[in-house]
Amino acid sequence: QVQLQESGPGLVKTSGTLSLTxxxxxxxxxxxxxxxxxxxxxxxxxEWIGEISHSGSTNYNPSLKSRVTISVDKSRNRxxxxxxxxxxxxxxxxYCARSGDYxxxxxxxxxxxxxxx
Amino acid sequence: QSALTQPASVSGSPGQSIxxxxxxxxxxxxxxxxxxxxxxxxxxxxxxxxxxGSKRPSGVSHRFSGSRSGNTASLTIxxxxxxxxxxxxCCSYAYSTFYVFATGTKVTVL
Numbered sequence: 001q002v003q004l005q006e007s008g009p010g011l012v013k014t015s016g017t018l019s020l021t022x023x024x025x026x027x028x029x030x031x032x033x034x035x036x037x038x039x040x041x042x043x044x045x046x047e048w049i050g051e052i053s054h055s056g057s058t059n060y061n062p063s064l065k066s067r068v069t070i071s072v073d074k075s076r077n078r079x080x081x082x083x084x085x086x087x088x089x090x091x092x093x094x095y096c097a098r099s100g101d102y103x104x105x106x107x108x109x110x111x112x113x114x115x116x117x
Numbered sequence: 118q119s120a121l122t123q124p125a126s127v128s129g130s131p132g133q134s135i136x137x138x139x140x141x142x143x144x145x146x147x148x149x150x151x152x153x154x155x156x157x158x159x160x161x162x163x164x165x166x167x168x169x170g171s172k173r174p175s176g177v178s179h180r181f182s183g184s185r186s187g188n189t190a191s192l193t194i195x196x197x198x199x200x201x202x203x204x205x206x207c208c209s210y211a212y213s214t215f216y217v218f219a220t221g222t223k224v225t226v227l
Contacts, residue, residue, distance in 0.1 A: 038216075045219070045220045046155070046206055046208075046218040048216035048218060051216075061215070095162055101168050101172075103165055103208070103210070104163070104208070104216070105165055107162040109161075109162055110162050
């Protein structure tokens with residue numbers, strides 16, 4: 001079974017860039033699926049950030065598109081998220097997930113990223 | 118802001134059935150029915166319970182079922198159990214907007 005694990009700094013300065021990595025195990029990132037990032041501010045709902053294919057094609061949430069870059073590293077079986085110009089509003093638990101059949105099938109455990117106000 | 122609407126809360130007694138609605142538009146739910154539902158317990162990652170409107174992933178209880186009528190998708194939990202108490206999110210996939218989540222519904226087992 002596919003497993004995903006997020007990693008990265010838990011604290012990012014205002015106006016800085018949030019960078020997270022998702023390590024994929026139990027399957028190849030080149031298996032034909034798409035790979036997503038989703039976030040959840042404390043006490044709030046889920047927001048899809050974007051996704052990437054194994055070949056590097058991307059789709060982004062229009063509301064975040066100007067600040068988001070998602071990349072893939074097939075050699076290390078992982079993919080990454082960069083979110084620039086962060087503010088306190090970007091404080092959230094960030095999840096990585098595998099997209100499939102128009103849904104998000106497998107999820108990482110999530111990692112909390114805080115941007116101090 | 119979400120384009121999908123869910124009730125903030127739904128409750129039921131053990132053994133009862135409850136239904137959570139997810140109202141979209143003719144541009145998403147009404148046309149594609151590519152709706153998925155996620156269960157999230159406090160402090161945990163979401164878990165897929167329904168995809169493509171009514172399909173159940175392997176390992177998900179048969180007590181969970183999905184349906185659609187017009188622009189509204191629904192998740193029904195039958196034989197409600199204490200472990201079903203959680204937040205539930207619907208998500209609609211559309212080719213122009215990709216994944217859009219609703220605001221979520223808190224299910225309480227009385």
